[in-house]
Amino acid sequence: MKFTNKIVSSFIATVWLLNGMFCKVLNFVPRHEEIVSRILGNEYSRLITILIGVSEIVIAIWFLTKFKSKLNAIVQMIVVAMMNIIEFIITPDLLLWGRLNIIFAFIFIGIIYHNEFVLNKKSNQQTII
Numbered sequence: 001m002k003f004t005n006k007i008v009s010s011f012i013a014t015v016w017l018l019n020g021m022f023c024k025v026l027n028f029v030p031r032h033e034e035i036v037s038r039i040l041g042n043e044y045s046r047l048i049t050i051l052i053g054v055s056e057i058v059i060a061i062w063f064l065t066k067f068k069s070k071l072n073a074i075v076q077m078i079v080v081a082m083m084n085i086i087e088f089i090i091t092p093d094l095l096l097w098g099r100l101n102i103i104f105a106f107i108f109i110g111i112i113y114h115n116e117f118v119l120n121k122k123s124n125q126q127t128i129i
Contacts, residue, residue, distance in 0.1 A: 005119040009063070012076075012112060016060035024053025035091045073116035077109045 023029040027049070036052065037045035059079070063072050084105035087095055095101040 005115060008111060008115040008119060012115060013060045013064050015108065016056045016063065016076075020053040020056030020060065024049050024056065031094055031096075035087060035094050038091050038094065039086060069116055069120065073112050076112050080105050080109050080112075 024032050027033065027046075032052075033045050033049040036049045040048055059072070059076060063069075063076070084102050088099055088102045092099045092101075097104065
């Protein structure tokens with residue numbers, strides 16, 4: 001279980017780091033700024049996109065520290081759900097897979113949940129024994 005938890009944790013952290021750093025902060029995927037622009041307006045869309053990217057990097061670092069890991073998992077799940085529901089409603093044409101994006105978002109939420117509340121719990125139980 002511990003090995004699986006580490007692999008899944010690496011995947012989750014990588015998703016946050018790649019999306020935050022490369023897609024948003026470094027703007028390798030300009031579509032993200034277009035989404036922000038459509039939702040919040042054009043005037044500060046670049047700055048807001050960078051701030052969202054930095055926030056995603058912070059989530060990844062927080063996740064990797066394992067500090068208050070349950071709270072971190074809940075925050076991740078809420079953020080992913082909120083972002084994807086808003087995008088589903090307002091900007092489906094800008095999403096990589098259109099409205100199907102929401103399916104991948106909820107799969108990711110499921111992975112976060114399973115990693116923290118199932119795999120991590122079993123990992124901690126095994127260490128005690």
